[in-house]
Amino acid sequence: MRHLRLPAIIATVAALTVGAVACSTSGETSGGTNTTSNGPTESITVYSGRSEELVGPLFEQFTQATGITVNARYGDSAELAAQILDEGENSPADVFFAQDAGALGAVGASGQFTELTSAQLDAVPETYRSPNGYWVGVSARARVVVYNTDALNEDQVPDTVDGFTDPSWAGRVGWAPSNGSFQAFVTALRVTEGEEAAGAWLEAMEANDTQVYEKNTAIVAAVAAGEIDAGLVNHYYLYQYLAENPGAPVANKFLTSGAGALVNVAGVGILTSAANPTGASSFVDYLLSPTAQEYFATETSEYPVVPGTPAPEGLPPLNSIGLSGLDLNRLEDLAGTLELLQAKGVV
């Protein structure tokens, strides 16, 4: 018998498959519905736009502290937002934990978030939460310039993003125009300096051969390699890169003025269709607790947003960063930003 018996194999695998699917399906339904009691089996489903690498350990700590199991579905923030919108009423998610305010705003606008409690909302400064009470920021990240320390010293890096339109920077700077946090920064530019000035800046950058990258991480890697000398990114990617590549010639410069110094948040909201709203609410409470705030400061190098927890070591205080006071709710016109970026040929 040198030939495998194909029909036999297919039949066996099919039988195994059907059996296993039946088992896994029944397992699913029993776990998902039994979430109302406060027993040890209580669980919540979290759609997390923040990766398992960064927040997985935090979810485990939450489970240890409360006994509530976290079923996490990880993905890209915007894609998860689109998924929640397409799921509608039947969304299995209790909580949406997103990388940026834009994705939270999209779900809030569709009416799929419930109002959070005033204690949760008031835990953070007004600028870091939704005015309708739909979501609350839990950690903050600053836009910075990441630069190659072999090629530049900090003083040579311009103090505002306008400096990069100078011809001496031609081809030496990287940005990630398709990235949500970059677009939030462009929205801030439109809000603070006006549509025309924002358009002019984009045009000048485009004319200056600014290099396009897919995402922040790619920019940090390109700067470290000396492919470009500087890039516009969020501050915390650098520390992850340095953890794996100690001694790489890269550093952040925090800007002190202008939209280039925007501070954005990662935040959470609870869905109206949540099967376990109380568990979801405890989860939000936990993210705002000193333990979680300290986790963000020490583990992900982000700024805590609840007053009382110190900023990560070595980082300038939040209130010294240029646009730290900008109301994030003024940044909701993402569609207008995309239009502008497309009109200027940037994306």
Next chain:
Amino acid sequence: MTAEVIAPTPSRPGTDVPGRRRVRDRSPGLTTIGLVIAAAALVPLVYLVIRSAQAGWGGIWEVVSAPRTLQLLRDTLVLTVAVTASAVALAVPLAWLTVRTDLPGRRVFTVLSALPLAIPTYVGGFAFVAFAGPRGTLQSWLEPLGVDRLPSIYGFWGAWLVLTLFTYPYVLLTVRSALRRLDPSMEEASRTLGASALTTFRRITLPQLRPSITAGALLVALYTLSDFGAVSLLRFDSFTRAIYISYRASVDRSGAAILGVMLVALTAIVVVLEIRSRRATTYHRLHAGGSRPPSTVHLGRWRWPAAGLVTLLILVALGIPVGVITYWLVNGLQAGEPMRLTIELAGNSLWASLLGTVVIVAAAWPVALLAARHRTRTSRFVEAACWVGYALPGVVVALSLVFLGARVTPALYQTMAMLAFAYAVLFLPQAIGAMRSSLLQVNPELEEASRLLGKGPVATFRRIVVPLVRPGVLAGSALVFLTIMKELPATLMLAPTGFSTLATQVWSATSESFFGRAAGPALALIVLASLPMVLLVVRERD
């Protein structure tokens, strides 16, 4: 007997009615099954139409007529044609060298040359940028020679290179299996009648290979339309990238949907052209033929240069990505990064891929039968419909099934059954192509003989058809298995919550710049995905 008779004989529609065909065209059962499969395959299109409609005619026209859209259309077409042409140009000679010649080390080359397919473009793209970027590893090797930076890899040429290197095996695999099944007596007759080796290849071999070349080329072309990993990392603005940007920038589902419908229209044109170009031609053996393997071509003094070229290709397509990932691994281990490679991750990947493969092969069978044996308008429609999901970006297909699953079948939503269904919508054509080509090479007279000798339809199928198409089915399964293992968007959205695979782990780590942590799962993914392919090739007998 002249060479004309031996060569494939196009049968004109009017004369194409020997008794057996009339009987075979009547198969309402098979056609019904085919239509059900087509309906499932068209779910993404229905979703896209619903979402596009939300923008209204004005909104649709605004997107369709925008200069940027036209630019995207042109650039995407150019990339697709270029990648397909170069993949065919690379794969056909490679297939011939590894199947028909005395190339030294052909067994090893056979295995290695198919493996780039196992590398996901979202990993391979990173690796190529790290290696061949302006200041990548290659530049640092050349630094002593005064090379300060390399010409930019970004843009068209980079995307073209990476996509060609990671997709040519589609053509290689389909052409290889066709070459192995060719009836050597035809070529021998041609040579006996005085035709040169080249003429024989051109007039006898190549026409016989045509269905397999087209099947592979179609897989490459439509894969290129749907790929996001390579075009985003190598910074080439394609339709798919624009669709992702619409979602990511403003959760703009209507804008993305309109672009998606245009992509489906583009796919339909390509697929219909291909199906029409496949004239009613006989590809099976006219007589019992030789059951021996075709004679081996002796390369003579070209043996070693040919081996050198193949080695070079493998070094670039396989050596660079695997080398870069290994470097990440070593680097990460030295920096004390935790290794996130568990049996559970590998087990989940295997389980999802196996399940998806079984579902796809089961669904591909009726479609392949229809396409090979019952060439009617309906069968062409069924076949074309199956391509829709394959050419669309994964995120679009995934969202359409989110929409369907959460609203229509909530009990199945985010279960393995739903995930397997998603894989079928995405990758069905990969199995159909391989199975159809091998069905075309089965002479229906063999089945008729079996029936005349008193065997029932089931016994005939089992004893005649299955053994003859087994190579095609196995090749299709291996291809599907490997592709599912790399799949990302549908796995992220539709797998049971908390179900991580090697692919999702790689994605999670690379999205945060943890390349060291991504390396272990990435290498495991490549090894596991290539296993069936390797087994298949090792099982081949010379």
